[in-house]
Structure formats: C-alpha cells, structure tokens
Amino acid sequence: MTFLSNQRAWRIVLFALLGLLAFVAYWPQPVDQPVQGALTAVFKFLHRHGIPHWVDYELLEASANIALFIPIGFASCLAFPKKSFWLIGAFGLGISACLELGQLLCLHNRFPSPLDLVTNTSGAVIGAALAAVVLRSRVPSPCGDGTRKLERRLSR
Template sequence: MLVPLTLIAFWPNPVDAPVQGQLADVLKFLHAHEVPAWVNYQFVEASANVILFVPVGVAAGLAYPTRHWWQIGVLGLLVSVGIELGQLFFLHSRFASLADIVTNTGGAVIGALLASLVLRWLQDRRLSATVL
C-alpha cells in the first residue's frame, strides 16, 4: 500500500497528465448526458485524493484497533502534510495544495471509520457465536 501511495505522491509529473485529454472527453460526454456540471475535473481530483487515503485509514485502523478514528485522521493529516511539503520543496512540476491535505485526511478518516465498523461487526459476531 505504501509503495503505490509513494509513487503517486512523488511521481515527478502529475500522475493524471497522460489522461487529462481523455478525462476531459469523458466529462464532456457525461455533461452532455445530464450529469451535473459540478462533476468536473476538480471533483474528480478531490474524489481521487479521498479514495487514495481510504486504504491508509483502513490499514491503520486495523493495525491499531484501540486508536480512535480521529487519531487515525491525525496520522492521515501528518502523512498528507509530509507529501505536500515534499512536493513543494522537491518536485517543481507538482503543486502543494491545502485542498489535497483536507481530502487526503478525509479519506484516512473514512478508512478508519470503515475499519472500526468491520472490527465492531466482527466483535459482535464473535459475541453472538459464544452466546449460542
């Protein structure tokens, strides 16, 4: 999980650069078929940032089941700040963004909440199995 995240975060050029034309075409097609205009490049990029960090939150939540969701969120925040600072200082064709930090942190929180739900479900299942 860390290898793909690192490759995406520190690739010298934006990872979506090779598909920007195709993405623009897909968005035009969707808009022509009544998909709302707010589903645009910024929405797709923000959604991708959230999705990118959901596995971070899930993995951290499962690895540290006694931690609260907000503690995993802080971990996601710190990782995201580190990535954005790395992009700011070392990658001249990449852009650091506060919006990326917010969406990445949100993805980590969503992942932590999903992990918490899975752990609670497994615990309830074990309890009901021991009662029977």
C-alpha cells in the same frame, strides 16, 4: 488469530500502502497527465448529455484523493487498534502534509494543495470508520473509544 486481528500483518500492509502512496505522490509528473485530454473529452460529453457541470475534473481529483487514503485509514486502524479514532485522522493529516510539502519543495511539475490535505484526511477517517464497521461484531474496539462514540452516532 484471524488476519483481521493480526496487528503485525496490518502494520506490514500499512507500510506497503505508504510506499505505494509515496510512489504515486512523488512521481515527477502528475499521474493523470497522459489521460488529461481524454478526461476533458469525457467531461464535455457528460455535460452535453445532462450531467451537471459541478461533476468535473476537480470532483474526480478530490474523489481520487479520498479513495487513495481510505486503505491507509483502514490499515492504520487495524495495525494500531488501541489508538483513538481521532489519532488515525491526525496520522492521515500528517502523512498528507508530508507528501504535499515534499511536492512543494522537490517537484516543480506537481502542485500541492490545501484541499488535498482535507480530502486525504477525510479518506483516512473514512477508512478507519470502515474498519470499525467491518470489525464491530468481531473485535470489541478496533480503534479505541473514539470509534465507539462515532459508531453510536452513526447507528442512531
């Protein structure tokens, strides 16, 4: 049995990733607050030197949210390989909704956002798709039938 096909190991990895994600999401202050001034200066510099104005903090934040959930989707797909692809996305949405609700109810310095639900879920789906691509030649179906359908569409 290889590590990629070891469901138990991937469930441990998933649990650790969820713990890390909760740590970041429930940090009392926004995690980027200490570097907010530096980020503003960097974006001003980039905009003065020809980078389009749509490349801004909001794009960086959305990209970071996607990047945070890619490992969640990847590990979920490998931890529960018989689950369909859409279910991995729903799991990502559920985790994101719990995190956003917790921020809304418990953290007055954090601001939940519907866009976070979309970007986080997208990250989980991208992670599951990456797991499918990585394992395509090694394991018949890493995420159920939904992944095979997606793989067929992507390979066209």
